[in-house]
Amino acid sequence: MRTLQAELDRLFHAMGAELIAPDGRVRAMVLELARPADWDALSSVWRGVQTDLALPAPAIAVSGVDAYQLWFSLAESVPVAAAQIFLDSLRLRYLGSVAPARIRMMPAADASVAGTIHHASMVPALQQTSGRWSAFVAPDLAAIFCDEPWLDLPPGADAQAGVLSRLECIKPAAFQAILEQIKAATTTATSLTKPAAEAAAPGKHLDPRQFLQDVLNGEGIALHLRIEAAKALLR
DSSP: OOOHHHHHHHHTOSTTSOSBOTTSEEEEEEEEEESSOOHHHHHHHHHHHHHTTOOOOOEEEEOSSSEEEEEEEEEEEEEHHHHHHHHHHHHHHHOTTSOGGGEEEESEEOTTSTTOEEOOOOSSOEETTTTEEOEEEOGGGGGGGSSOOSBSSOOOHHHHHHHHHTOOOBOHHHHHHHHHHHHHHHHHHHHHHHHHHHHSOTTOOOOHHHHHHHHHHOTTSOHHHHHHHHHHHTO
């Protein structure tokens, strides 16, 4: 069996560097749901990326404080902006009914310091705020941590390596295809506003937010367009 560090390097690190490489690119993308940790909600993302997007299963982690996390692994590093677009699309698609304040997506820009990017803390690790441990967990055990998303004792390195050894990285072509789908959906959603405005009765003001709301609520409208409408409404 490969060591835990070898598995972490294989899945998440950029040539042995930290989660954010010196060139500003990343191989790890983390989606976190907290306050409370809710595996029922986050499992929809875990299942959806596999069944809907044909991507490898992400790693599942408990934060050691108050959250579940999904760790997505890329075979090749990407710019932070691409990682953020990917994670935001998952949030809108699968967690649209969840309060945004409960969700963290990393890497993320620090709004207080221009040009600063934060990433997740590496797992497993002792959390100073709680005195408990974060850890990667197997899918069939994830649900048991809903009330206590942590370990009281440090997880065994061999057991953690075993959990990670069964995971695969997202291949570059698959990741790029998803970004292209997101881009196409955004372009289409934006272009819809022009013909809608032209079709409005002369002299009638078309409320852009109402139009987006109508797109979002339209059951006959393609799901990806409804997602983009939701994204626009959140801006």
